[in-house]
Amino acid sequence: MSLDAVLAKIDETLPEAMERLFGLLRIRSISTDPAFKAECAKAADWLANDLKWLGFDAAARPTPGHPMVVGHSKGDGPHLLFYGHYDVQPVDPLNLWHRDPFDPAIEDTPNGKVIRGRGSSDDKGQLMTFIEACRAWKAIHGKLPGNLTIFLEGEEESGSPSLIPFMKEHAAELTSDLALICDTSMVSPGVPSIASQLRGMLKDEFTITGPRIDLHSGHYGGPGLNPLREIARIVASFHDAETGRVAVEGFYDGVHEVPGALLKQWESCGFDEKEYLNSVGYSQAHGEKGYSTLVQQWARPTLEVNGMWGGYQGAGSKTVIPSEAHCKITCRLVGDMDPDDLREKIRAHVAARLSPDAKVTWDNDLEGSPAAVMNTNRPEFEAARKALSDEWNREAVFVGMGGSIPIAGFFKDILGMDAMLVGFANEDDAIHSPNEKYDVKSFHKGIRSWARILDALNW
Template sequence: MAPQPEAAARIDAVLARIDADLPEALERLLALLRIPSISTDPAFAADCTRAAGHLVEDLAALGFRAELRPTPGHPMVVAHAGEEEAGGRHILFYGHYDVQPVDPLNLWNRDPFDPAVEETAKGRVIRGRGASDDKGQLMTFVEACRAWKAVHGRLPGRITIFLEGEEESGSPSLIPFMRENAAELSADIALICDTGLYDDETPAITTMLRGLAKTEFTVHAANRDLHSGMYGGVARNPLTVLARILGNLHDENGRVTVPGFYDGVDELPDALRAQWQALAFDHAKFLGDVGLSIPAGEVDRTPLEMIWSRPTAEVNGLWGGYNGAGFKTVLPAEAHAKVSFRLVWRQEPEKVVSAFRAWLEAQLPGDVTVEWHDEITGSPASVMEIGDPAFEAARAALTQEWGKPAAFIGSGGSIPIAGYFKTILGMDSMLIGFARDDDGIHSPNEKYDLECFHRGIRSWARVLAAIA
């Protein structure tokens, strides 16, 4: 639905300000990128605090009540504005100011913390650690707020900004902080800018995130490694036993054979399936880029369904016996494996892992035992309530900015913060980001396209107008 003339004029004025202020917005981003806020390395702890303080000062200058909140690790940034606004939705925006380490440094073409705008064959890019993940992305939202404030003297609604400094190091302080401050952080909906476009020109809202569960174990047989000439054929070989069992983890149609595995797995709604089909996902190119050509998995599912909305069971590691040069002809006393599960819809991590363990134990022959090395842990999938009118309003706003229909998409990976917002704060999230696949996040020479930074700011201005 197109905005009414008065509302359209208000938005147009903000967009014009964003366009005019782009050089200054870029300089503000470069200043943040110069701070080496590497959260995993204690040597950069002071820089993480400096980055948080830098953002607090910037948000305070926009009229936010912004504070640096200490944690046992790196500080959080919490900022509030627009509480006086009547009606509308209370929006929580999340991003993270910490970055990955830069190693190997010799593969960078420039100092990763001396960012610059570079000309490339595909256009101008912002080069530096954190340019795409996540400083460039979080600053698109801050700059949209800045433009609204500059043009209209206030923000379009009630907004809380919540920035983390440990996302790249496992977020050890996040859950305790959210629980302790749940009343303050709770809002009507969360916006997360740590994802990307569907393709180079198609904006997207991620509405489905797979969860994750995993387990590691050892299968034991004899009390020592055995000579294969003396014991081969008569003694149990745990590697053979384990290979046989794990080889039966999927049937001939690609379905997981663990009883109850598909409990809680819903079918994709027809409207969402049709939207995904319209994306014309090129699975041949997707697999061809990694030297493959034939889709595996469930034979009656499209590749995009399998990546975004179907669960998986994968053997991530399998080892035992002698692995050095030449041969050591032994029957190993033990074999080891790591198995993980990507979860969807209403699957429960504990139930899935427990069912797998029971399934494996039931197939162990005599003289063979299993030792489980970890407690059952995991995170469930996150599925957003896209029936909320805010999702369609945001999708329309993105479509208007990018000139291509925005898509509701899924994610094959996991973004834990969205699940925490659901389970701890009781609210859905819209994951809207403007990264491109070639940004090189976590890699040397990370970049963020200047077009994505610019249109990302404009996109958030439109989204805020549509839902705040």
């Protein structure tokens, strides 16, 4: 009966919970841009103060970058750690937003009411579902649920440079029985999902230099090597045009096929391929032939070009052969792929294809993390799955995730902890893009879902 009272309290106080979320969304905590350093600190203080008001022993902890927010509440039951991040992506291109990204509002859409604003889905709206569940729990029980640690990061969207050192330094207070992460999505609207595996990530960037200065295209057009043409040719060589497979030698080392039993589960999880593709303007899939869209997204590796530029970018024309051309790439990793080994293979692929007089320079800011697989055999996973099923009136499913959340691997490698990833975002939330949104239903039922999960795990 006490759980019913907590759920009723969540329903009753939803308007106040929305207003608190709006207060957090108004803070411009863009972690990658130094101009917003003070705003990131403001968001950390906002969260630390809210946790203290709730009864957590909480503070915004300084790091060489943006603060980490850590809060503790001692109680009975297993020690659970909840992780989220308060930093957000840049808002560019601003002209494509329908409203100020940091002036959140409720909007009516054909699919229901949504919260519009940067960070509404990734990850402020999601992390607040857990905090609001704790708030309702305390309102009914007079105390917070169980033995909890809250761990909120401010650099997730900018590579987490302070995260590993902080975790190692504070390992004793962060180590718990299980980590809970709310930074994922549902496989389909209304289908509650627990992530069973995540793809890893490798980032790299290179510059190709030709002439020592920009050249007049009338004087050197023809005999001169054009770095833009050179980089376009090399980028085109990354993939086989017929099959969509990555053509870098050894790229698929460590990749495994999906077991038949798991594949059958995925095929019945409610994923709508047509809707998934049509929602962003595709009429068909364009990836690796021989694999379904879902398998491509969850269990196959990728090499993507995220940006290419060089030469004159201003209005009108400037007839030059540019001195340099630039390219940013990322790879999503699966199975046992080694990011460091793969980086060397990609660099060797580029070096082997350089024309005479072309030189390549690589970024030295090395970023990479392997894929992660969750320990779904732990009884907590089935307890959470049942709790989610009860809330959503639909069987919850274990799914793969196409994205990369390195913190899940860090919890295992650094603290020896398993992680459970439960999120309530939808694929059309436009995270990292203009007009990001979070469904009001996701926020409301997300709070209720965490209350149910906390009730189930505090045995």
